[in-house]
Amino acid sequence: MEPLFTGALLGAAGSALVKAFDGPFKSIEDLWYTNFGYKTALKRAEYEAKVESFKQDLLKELSKIPKENQQEPRLCVAGPAMEAAKYFVEEDSLRQMFAKLVASTSDSSKFIKAHPAFVNIISQLAPFEANILQNTNILLAPSPCCKIRFQKKETDSKAFSFTNMSEGHSIIDHFITFDNLQIAPDELELYSSLLDNITRLNLCEIPANYTLTNDTLYDKYLNIPLLNSFLEQYKAELTSSEKITGNDVFFLKETVIPTSFGKMFFEACIRQN
Incomplete structure (x- = not known):
């Protein structure tokens, strides 16, 4: 189950379960966490680590932009890219592409090339395909x-x-x-x-x-x-x-x-x- 959904599940249903386990059923709360809750916590921790990796990827790309080229990002690209990226942070190759795309919208020498359609294109690539595009010259020469x-x-x-x-x-x-x-x-x-x-x-x-x-x-x-x-x-x-x-x-x-x-x-x- 996706962390976004398990988080919501634990937020809504979890609080209800805690109340249900009050009183003589308090020990069941510990059993619930042992058998189910810790898995959600681990999954959430893994997801948050990948989100942090995306943040570091983005900061790394932004740091490469010369000061004279830095600008406010194009929201019509950066906004949808950040929204879509949350579903791909666990895939390194796709996460890196989203980071580069957002950075490109913030670079005056590149922003014209940051087409809004690129968000959907990255979203429709398998990690295997993204890796090929990143590590070969297939997009550079016949x-x-x-x-x-x-x-x-x-x-x-x-x-x-x-x-x-x-x-x-x-x-x-x-x-x-x-x-x-x-x-x-x-x-x-x-x-x-x-x-x-x-x-x-x-x-x-x-x-x-x-x-x-x-x-x-x-x-x-x-x-x-x-x-x-x-x-x-x-x-x-x-x-x-x-x-x-x-x-x-x-x-x-x-x-x-x-x-x-x-x-x-x-x-x-x-x-x-």
Whole structure:
């Protein structure tokens, strides 16, 4: 249960319970705290510690603003950001983004980039996605990615290699990895959905038929053991009707490109000063 709600529960119901435990039932009050109350107290203490971390994050970001650039924050951004942040203080990456956004509204050199929509965008990011945005250059420059399909084999094409699209269906619409981050076994699906969400939020786009000129940048996708194991298992689990003769797993080159909106988000919510 959320601390905000448990706090209210203890404030209203808790006071009633204390009164109910007066008199001969006083010892039950101690039993209640031992079995239930201390858990709420611990949860509240943990939450308050995270709120303090948010305060320190915010003070740290504000301290980086040159004196000549300091200004009153834009309330249309800072207000909703502070309101939303209370639900995300337990997630370090998201908490830090909110702190940077509020600080950006207080910096005359940045406030124009602190778009009101950024509050909702941060709120719609998973901690995993926020961590990717903070620790890669995906919002700074074009990055190689790929589509993975089970489709008809073209002449001279080899399974588990790059080719053009042909008749079949997608296994993974868009997939991306990063040289500085290793995929954990339980993160494969998260990497598969990452691009779906950040393109939905208009932070990036994946233009059709656009690939990077350096083909070697795509080679890494053919040598990911965790991904290959997943694809082999996918093939093994196909029904007999799906195992069409001549169809196999193939990769299609794609490129994810940051939008102007995404670059502005990076400046206001991520860039390290």
